[in-house]
Amino acid sequence: MKEMxxxxxxxxxxxxxxxxxxISSSELSKRGEELLGWKKTTCYTVLKRLCDKGIFQNxxxxxxxxxxxxxxxxxxxxKFVNETFGGSLPxxxxxxxxxxxxxxxxxxxxxxxxxxxxxx
Amino acid sequence: xxxxxxFEIFNMSMVACWLIFAVIVLRIILKRAPKWITCALxxxxxxxxxxxxxxxxVLSLIPSAExxxxxxxxxxxxxxxxxxxxxxxxxxxxxGHYFEGVTxxxxxxxxxxxxxxxxxLIGIIALLIYTAVSYFLTYKKVRESxxxxxxxxxxxxxxxxxxxxxxxxxxxxxxxxxKADYDYVIAHEKAHLSRLDHIIKLVSFLILTVHWFNPLxxxxxxxxxxDIEIACDQKVIKALGEESKKPYSEALxxxxxxxxxxxxxxxxxxxxxxxxxxKSVLNYKKPSFWLILAAVIAVIICAVCFLTNPPSPSPAxxxxxxxxxxxxxxxxxxxxxxxxxQDTTEQSSSNISTSSNNETSSNVExxxxxxxxxxxxxxxxxxxxxxxxxxxxxxxxxxxxxxxEKEKTEFDKYVEANFELVPEGVTFRRIDTTIYExxxxxxxxxxxxxxxxxxxxxxxQLQEKYPIEYIxxxxxxxxxxxLEKTKY
Numbered sequence: 001m002k003e004m005x006x007x008x009x010x011x012x013x014x015x016x017x018x019x020x021x022x023i024s025s026s027e028l029s030k031r032g033e034e035l036l037g038w039k040k041t042t043c044y045t046v047l048k049r050l051c052d053k054g055i056f057q058n059x060x061x062x063x064x065x066x067x068x069x070x071x072x073x074x075x076x077x078x079k080f081v082n083e084t085f086g087g088s089l090p091x092x093x094x095x096x097x098x099x100x101x102x103x104x105x106x107x108x109x110x111x112x113x114x115x116x117x118x119x120x
Numbered sequence: 121x122x123x124x125x126x127f128e129i130f131n132m133s134m135v136a137c138w139l140i141f142a143v144i145v146l147r148i149i150l151k152r153a154p155k156w157i158t159c160a161l162x163x164x165x166x167x168x169x170x171x172x173x174x175x176x177x178v179l180s181l182i183p184s185a186e187x188x189x190x191x192x193x194x195x196x197x198x199x200x201x202x203x204x205x206x207x208x209x210x211x212x213x214x215x216g217h218y219f220e221g222v223t224x225x226x227x228x229x230x231x232x233x234x235x236x237x238x239x240x241l242i243g244i245i246a247l248l249i250y251t252a253v254s255y256f257l258t259y260k261k262v263r264e265s266x267x268x269x270x271x272x273x274x275x276x277x278x279x280x281x282x283x284x285x286x287x288x289x290x291x292x293x294x295x296x297x298x299k300a301d302y303d304y305v306i307a308h309e310k311a312h313l314s315r316l317d318h319i320i321k322l323v324s325f326l327i328l329t330v331h332w333f334n335p336l337x338x339x340x341x342x343x344x345x346x347d348i349e350i351a352c353d354q355k356v357i358k359a360l361g362e363e364s365k366k367p368y369s370e371a372l373x374x375x376x377x378x379x380x381x382x383x384x385x386x387x388x389x390x391x392x393x394x395x396x397x398x399k400s401v402l403n404y405k406k407p408s409f410w411l412i413l414a415a416v417i418a419v420i421i422c423a424v425c426f427l428t429n430p431p432s433p434s435p436a437x438x439x440x441x442x443x444x445x446x447x448x449x450x451x452x453x454x455x456x457x458x459x460x461x462q463d464t465t466e467q468s469s470s471n472i473s474t475s476s477n478n479e480t481s482s483n484v485e486x487x488x489x490x491x492x493x494x495x496x497x498x499x500x501x502x503x504x505x506x507x508x509x510x511x512x513x514x515x516x517x518x519x520x521x522x523x524x525e526k527e528k529t530e531f532d533k534y535v536e537a538n539f540e541l542v543p544e545g546v547t548f549r550r551i552d553t554t555i556y557e558x559x560x561x562x563x564x565x566x567x568x569x570x571x572x573x574x575x576x577x578x579x580x581q582l583q584e585k586y587p588i589e590y591i592x593x594x595x596x597x598x599x600x601x602x603l604e605k606t607k608y
Contacts (some may be wrong), residue, residue: 007276008295009266042263 004053004067004075012036013046015069017056021066126237130174135332136168138182138425140336146422147343153415154407155351155400158313162324162344164423169327169337175314177428240333247329258284262292272306280375281305283318301371307360311352321345350400357404369398 006014023031025047034045047063050056054061055072056065067075076085143161150158168174262284265275272291291309293302312318324341331337353372357364376394418452 009264009274009276012266036266039263045260046264 004072006050006053006055007071010050014041014050014055017047017050017063018065018069022062025058025061025063028063053092126240128238129330130333132169132172133331133337135182135429136165136331137334137336139168139422140165140340142181142422142426143340144343146418147347150415150418152407154412155347155354156410157415157419158347159320159344159351160419162340164419164427165340166324166327168427169331174427174429176431177424178431179424180428180430181425182428182430243332244329249330251325251329263289265292272309281309283309283312286318286322287464289313289318289591298371298374300367301374302362304356304368304371305375307356308352311355312348315348315349315352317352321348336578346396348395353397353401354404357401360408365402365404369401372398372401379393386517479498 013032016035017028020028020031024051028047029038029040029043031039032038038046047056047058051058054062055067066100143165146161193522261277262273264274264277268274272288272293273294274290276295278292278294281291281297283289283291291306291313293305297305308515324344328337328341353368355366360368522529
C-alpha cells in the first residue's frame with residue numbers, strides 16, 4: 001500500500017482506465033494509441049506495472065480498478081502530509097498564517113483553485 | 121592485417137596525446153573566451169585521432185610521429201616517442217630480452233602485438249555492447265511519454281532532461297519538472313540540437329571506442345561533454361539576455377536535485393558540474409571582438425603546432441649514432457610478404473655484421489638492404505634504421521625547442537597582457553556575488569522533509585524561494601485531505 005505512486009504520465013493512462021472501466025485490454029491499448037500515441041507493447045507494459053502496484057487488475061483480458069480514483073488521491077494527500085509535515089496539519093497552516101494573514105484576494109484565489117481541482 | 125591496424129591506431133593515439141596536453145593547457149588559458157572555441161579545440165583532437173595522414177611541418181611541436189614501427193617484422197623492437205628518457209628506458213628493457221647475433225624470430229614481437237590487437241578488439245566490442253544495451257534501455261523508458269509541443273515529450277521514467285534519437289531527435293523532460301523551468305530547459309536542449317551536439321557526442325564516443333586504451337582520450341571525452349554543456353548554456357544566455365541568468369540558474373539547480381531518492385542516477389556528477397555551470401552562466405559576458413580574435417589565433421597556432429607532424433627523416437642520410445642502446449639494433453626491414461625468404465637471409469647477414477661491431481659497414485649493408493626491399497619507398501618512416509632516426513630526431517628536437525621557446529614567449533606575453541590566469545580547482549574569481557551555493561540545495565531538501573522551522577516562514581517568504589504554483593498545489597492537496605478527514 002505504501003509504495004503506490006504514479007507519475008504524471010502514468011496517471012494519464014490510469015485516467016483512461018478509470019473513465020472507461022471495465023475495459024478489455026485490447027480496447028485499452030487502442031485508446032492508449034488514440035489519446036497518447038502509444039504502441040500496444042507500451043500500453044501493456046504500463047498496464048502490467050499499474051497492476052503490480054495494486055491499483056488495477058487484469059482478469060482474463062478485462063481491466064478494472066482495485067481502488068477508485070478518489071480513494072487513490074486521498075491516500076496521496078495523506079502520504080504527502082505525513083512525509084512533509086510529520087502528519088501535522090496545524091503546523092502547515094501555522095506556517096502560512098502566523099505572521100501574515102491571507103488576504104481576501106488570496107482566499108478567493110484558493111477557493112477558485114479548489115473549485116477547479118474538484119471539477120477535474 | 122590486424123596488427124597493422126592496431127599499430128596505426130596506437131601510433132595515432134600516442135601522437136595525439138601531445139595535442140591533448142596542449143588543448144588541456146589552452147582550455148585553462150582560454151577560460152574567459154566563449155566555450156565554443158574550446159569545443160573547436162576538441163574538434164582538432166578528434167581529427168588527430170581519426171585522420172591517418174597528416175601534414176608535415178617544421179613548426180610541428182610533436183617530437184615523433186611514429187612511436188611503434190609499423191613494419192610487420194621487426195628483428196629488434198624499439199619505440200621512438202621522441203622523448204629520450206622514455207625511449208631509452210623502454211628500449212633498454214626490450215633490448216634485455218633479445219640477443220644480438222642471434223636471428224630472433226621476428227614473430228615474438230609480432231605475437232605480442234597480436235595479443236594486444238585481440239584485447240583491443242575485445243575492448244571495442246565490449247564498449248559497443250554497453251552502448252547498445254543502454255540505448256535499448258533508454259528507448260524502453262522513453263516509449264512511455266506524451267507529446268508536449270514541437271518535438272518535446274514528457275516522461276515519468278527519466279530523472280533528467282535529455283535528447284534521444286539521432287535521425288529524428290526528440291527532447292525528453294521528466295514529468296515532475298517545474299513548469300517555471302520548462303522554457304529554459306527546452307531552450308538549452310534546442311541549443312544542443314541546433315549545434316548538432318547529439319551527433320558530435322555520438323561521433324566522439326565512437327572515436328573513444330576505438331581509442332579506449334588511451335586514458336587521455338577518456339579525459340578528452342569527459343571534458344568535451346562538460347564544455348558542450350557550458351557552450352549551450354552560453355548560447356541560451358546570449359539569446360535570452362541578462363535577465364534570464366537567475367531563472368536559468370534556478371532551473372539548473374532544480375534539475376540537479378534528485379526528486380526521487382530511489383533514482384539510480386549518479387547524483388555526484390550532477391552536483392559537481394552544476395556548480396561550474398552556474399558559475400559560468402552567472403559570469404557570462406558577451407565576449408569582445410579582440411578576445412575572440414585572440415582565441416581563434418590560439419586555436420590556429422595550436423593546430424599548426426600539434427595537428428601537423430614533424431618531417432620524417434629522408435632515407436638517404438647515413439651517419440653514426442651516439443646512442444648506444446638503439447644503435448646496436450640490427451636493421452629493420454620493410455615487410456614484404458612476397459620476399460619473405462629474401463628478408464630472412466638479409467636479416468641474418470646484417471645480424472652477423474652487427475655482432476662484429478662494425479657500425480659503418482652495418483649502415484651500408486642496411487641501406488642497401490632496405491633499398492632493395494620493394495615496400496620501403498611506399499611507407500614513410502620505415503626506411504631509416506634506428507641509429508639514423510635517433511640522430512635525426514635529436515636534431516629535430518633541438519630545432520623544435522628553439523622554435524617552441526620563441527613562440528611561447530610571444531604567445532605568453534600576449535596572454536599575460538590580456539587574460540587572468542587562475543589555476544583550476546584552487547580558487548575561482550568571483551565577479552557576480554549572487555552565486556547559488558550548496559546551502560540552497562540543502563534548504564530545499566530540509567523543506568521537503570519538514571525539518572526546517574516552518575512555523576516561522578510566511579507565505580511571502582516561501583514565495584521568494586519556491587514557485588507559487590508549487591505552493592498552491594501543496595495547499596490544495598492538504599486542504600482537500602483535511603476536508604476528507606472531517607467527513608469521518
